[in-house]
Amino acid sequence: MQKSIGISDLDLIRGCKSGDLKSQELLYKQFYGYAMGVGMRYLSNRDDAMEVVNDSFIKAFNGIKFFNENQPFRAWLRRIIVNTAIDCHRKNLKHQNQEDIDLVVNHGKAAEALENLSAKDILRLLDKLPEIHRTVFNMYELDGFNHDEIADMLNIPVSSSRVYLSRAKDKLRAYILQQQKRDYERAIR
The missing domain is CATH 1.10.10.10 (Winged helix-like DNA-binding domain superfamily/Winged helix DNA-binding domain)
Incomplete structure (x- = not known):
């Protein structure tokens, strides 16, 4: 659940577009919980998820001038987080040793x-x-x-x-x- 800070998301986004650091901070606080939820779905390590979230916000703030205000910000941010998590996965892929185990057949339960x-x-x-x-x-x-x-x-x-x-x-x-x-x-x- 988001905390209400008394300023609309659209006003915060417009502030971010104009380079206002306070607007960036408030937008970060407004969507941090949501972003961590998305990040944790892709990365089981909380520290990795936090890194992905922070990197995602940096990408969002750098590209916010391209954000279409007629679309939901939450969906735009989610796509950035998913892409950043995938990039993190690719970066760490060479360090993983994956083994596929044949599992039991579903018995309908x-x-x-x-x-x-x-x-x-x-x-x-x-x-x-x-x-x-x-x-x-x-x-x-x-x-x-x-x-x-x-x-x-x-x-x-x-x-x-x-x-x-x-x-x-x-x-x-x-x-x-x-x-x-x-x-x-x-x-x-």
Whole structure:
């Protein structure tokens, strides 16, 4: 939830366009929580997410003169954050050792288990995914990008985007089933 500071977003944006540092500070404070929420969906490390958010605000302030005031600022900022998170992912990709593990087939119980999960539980499950799977899942399911856009932004084939999304969903189902099994075993003890 945003704190109201008594100045409209549009007035803050216009102040930023004119180079007013106080407007930049207030706009940053106004959208910091939202930006961190988006950043944390793409990066499980809070420090990395904070770095992406700060870099995103710098990019936003440098390019705010191109912002169309007839469009929602929140959507414009989200796209900057997503692109910056993807850049961070690419930069760190060479340091990652990803292993794909074949997971259990969905037994139809995952949908029922989802009803019992909180938002924190779901975010914890997303954090278990390999970074590329989490990124594609977030971009497709949460941010509404299509596979062509994802492939272009991540510099991967469209077919890989589809495969990563499918694997992410399979892994999430398996995690949910594992959690459900643990809960059942605790209940019968």
